[in-house]
Structures are given as C-alpha cells and as structure tokens.
Amino acid sequence: MSGALVNQLKTIMAEELDVNLKVEEIDENASLFEGGLGLDSIAIVELISLVEQHFNFQFSDTELTPESFSNLNVLANFISAKQSFQTREAVS
C-alpha cells in the first residue's frame, strides 16, 4: 500500500512541485530537507497543499511536524494511516 503511495508522492513531487527533480532522482529514504532532497520553506508549504489536494484530507497544526515529513516513506505511512482512519470514520 505505501509502496504505491510512495510512487504517487514521487510523481507529485516531480510533476507538480517546483523543485527540478525527476521521479528517478527521488529517494524515498532521503530527507526532504537540507542534506537530502533540499526542499526549502516555500516548497514544503507547496508539498503540504499538494498532499492535501491529492489525498483529500487536511493536516492539523499538530500533524505538521518535521518528523511526519522526514522522508517520503514516513510521509506515505502517515497518509496511509490517515486514509484508513478516514475510512473507519466513514464506516462508523
């Protein structure tokens, strides 16, 4: 599940985020910040908004932490957990 999510996130980053990265250049284990994929403050805000748009949920302020965005694997796991929580809520 999160493998597919990771790929989807890579495509979003390569195609919609203005960071000049190709899908094959994006390592899901690399930090999104300095020393990794090098997203700056503006790119991070853009990424947050793209994730919300594509996966149809809103982050809360408490969920916006450097840990949740430490790399694409972690972010994909977070999105996956968020989606299953939403599904459970919808069922109940």
Place this chain on the structure above:
Amino acid sequence: MNVLGLVTTSITWRLNALTDGYLSCSYQEITEVFERLQEHFAEQEIGFKDCLALECVNSVPSALVLLYLLEKGYSFLLLPRAVNTSPKIGTMASIPRFCRYTITTENFAAGHTVDLKRPEQFLFLLENEDWADDSEGLNNASPKIYLQTSGSTGSPKMAAHLHTKLMGNAFNCVERLGLTSEDRIAIPVPIFHMYGLAAAFLPGVVVGASIDLQKGANLLRYLEREKEFVPNVTFVTPTFCQTLFKGRKSPRAYKLTVAAGDRVREDTFTKYESLFGCLVKLYGSTEMGAIATSNPHASKEVRTQTVGTPMSGVQMRVEKGELEGGEEMEGVGELLCQHKYGFEGYVDENGKSLGENTQDNWFRTKDLGRIGRDGCIEVMGRCDHSVNRNGLLVFFADVEKAIETIEGIEQVVVVTKGESQRGKGLVAYCVLGKDSQITVTDIRSICFNILPRHGVPDSIFIVSSLPLLPNKKVDRQKLVGMADQANSSK
C-alpha cells in the same frame, strides 16, 4: 560593555533563557560562560588588538560567543556559516585579511550533550593565513562590529559599526516595539544580519527576554518550536509571513510580529493580522540599522501603509531631484537618512576605509518614499525600480501591487527592458496561484482596467517561480536577461 538585561522590567529575568531547541542557557549562567570564554581566549592568546571573524548561526553557542565579544569589546566581523562546512575547517578562503582568527561553533543535534561552561567543547579558533594587520588602527581604535552588506552586485564590502551605536539601535527597538523581560521572542531570521541582530536578538537580550534562536526555519520546524517555546513575539520576513498564513491551519494570537526585509503585500498583511494579531513593518539597512518601525499601538491603516515614524535619533528627508514625475507623485523621492546610531563607513577586505555613501552627512538609502504629515514613512521601492514613461514616473512597486490584486496571481515582479513607444519598456513576470488558469492575454487586458495606460506592462510572462539571489530577494538582473529568451504576449 555590559549587554545583559540592561533595561529589564522584571526581577526574575535572570531565570529566562536563550534556547535553540537543543541547548539552553539562562541569563544567570551566561556570566559564568563568559568567565570560561575569557580563560579560553587567554589560553589561546587572543588579544583585544586582533580583529576576529565569527561564523555565526542561530544557535546558543554562536549567540553566547557573539555576546561575549560585545561584552568584552572585541572588534569582529559577523559571517554566515558556509553551507556544508565543518566548523573545524571553517571557510578561511572568504575571511577578509584584516581578521586574524575565525571563530566557529559546533552545531549540536538532538541527543548530543555539551557543557556550555567548557568552551573547548563547542568553540574552534582558526588563524587566518592571509592575515595582514595593515588596517592603520581602524579596526581597533574603538570596538567595532563588521557586517557584510547584502548587495547583489560588485565585490562585497563590510559596514563598520561601533558597539556603542549598535546597542543604541537595539535600545531604539526595545523602546518602539515595547519589548519586556516577560516576552518570549522567536527569532527565525539570521542573527548575522542587521535585522536579526539589532532589531530582534540584542533588544531581546537587553531586556532579559526568553529567546528562541531558530536556524534553517521552515514551516514545520517553526511550528514544532512554537509548540515547545510558546513565543508571543516573532521576527520574520514577508515571505515567512506568507508561509505562516498559507501553511498553518488555525489562528494563534501573538502579541507582536515584526516583518522586515522586503515589501509586505497588503492582502498578506490583512490576512496575517486576522489570524495572528498585530503586525508591524520595520524599515532599516545594514548601514543604518533600524531606521523606522510602527508603534504596535498605531492604527491598522498606519501599520499597513507605512513603516511608521523614524526611530529616536533618526532624521529623514526626501530628495526629489530628477525623480519627480508630476502631481500624482507629490512628495516622492529618494529617502535620505541621518542616524545617530548609523555606521562608521565601509571597509574593504584589508580593513581600509571605503567612505560612507553619504552626502552632506545624509545617507542615501536608494529607496523611494514619502513622508506623511504625521511623520510616517511610506517606502515605495528601490530608486532604480522606477522608469519614466509618457513623461510620467512609473514605480515598479505600484504596477506589481496592482497586478497582484488580480485573482489567480500569486506574485509579480516588474523590470525594465529596452524601449517601448511609451518610453522605457516595462516587463512583468507573474507567478500564478494553484489551479489558476489565467493567461497573459487575460492579465494584460485586466491591467488596462486597473492601471493608468503608462503603467500597463509592454510584455507579460508567466513563470513557475522567480529567480532568487542568495539573500532570497528576487534576482531582477536575471529577469531582465530572461526577457530576451521567453515568449511574450503583447
């Protein structure tokens, strides 16, 4: 010079602390840290006659060394830490010859323990191999701090400030912004720049406030630090204002936010205030320090439209010169400044004086503006960011402001390129908002309704982002070059 808690308002200020998220040091402990630093400097035979270079980051070790150098009266240059440089190696290549030693401090990450009372654990000294003491006593006649100017062209030069005047600048900010020892100040802007240093950090220190130094601040790190530190005052750039209101999800009341460095869009200002409380704009420069800022109690209109009245000891006047372009521009011209706490002049890399960029003791800010009847200053942009068209002066900032009101447009930068039928050519670069489908033809046709004819750009380009200079300001020279390459719609 004693710099700690000079004008504090509370008897318990000594318990307040400087923090950076990893390390923390109370004002009470600082005195002891200073004693250890003094011993360490003596062991290393660092004398007062030697000018030093401090590679500074927003961290507690850097801040403590900076305060120590001010307290003991060393002359020193403040430098940013070069990217990916080990503190033990430093960046000797870029150290001016008049600095004998470079001081770097270790960056500590979570889980790392360090004893701030043992300077050998966090401080590194490197001798400058190219050092040449031919400064003719300029550096050490009285203690000075040197700051690199953020100029985008030419060779870098350094602005020399007397310690006493730098502190005068800090006191001005305390007074105008109403800072107290009860404040908890977040500083996500670099303290090696005049803004972070003289408007945020030193004012916080002299009142004995709690201070959170943030390095490499982005939205996520800021929110994390905010949760832990719970600031009530923050010093930001206009871009970071925008990041905060775009990225965070819920309102949070600050006592005060100070923004400096560039223009704050009017809609950003209004949105920001509705979510986070009082915002004031601060106007200043590396050479003059803080020139003006609004009183936080001033009306919203004054705070939105102006940078407030000049600080204590500052006189401003407008030099109209050749810039006057008709009735609509009444009172507009280059802003000139006399500052009691301004700089001593520029020096080159040998420490030799380069003069002051002044005329009859008035410093030329190269900014265009006007002074209202109430004494409040309206800054309109850089002097070289205007052109004459149809015999009328067009400010790029006015055109940018107008185009930014068009829905779907996020950011606009106007430059001049070549000639057009109306005089100097006007070119606008627009960054669109998310999902915006607006075309250059649409934008231009709206321009005809919202701008006087001479203000309508000759060419408009839609770009995905704007090129930036290392100091994060838009690289206008690059945009001028881009005008040749891109396709335009006229």
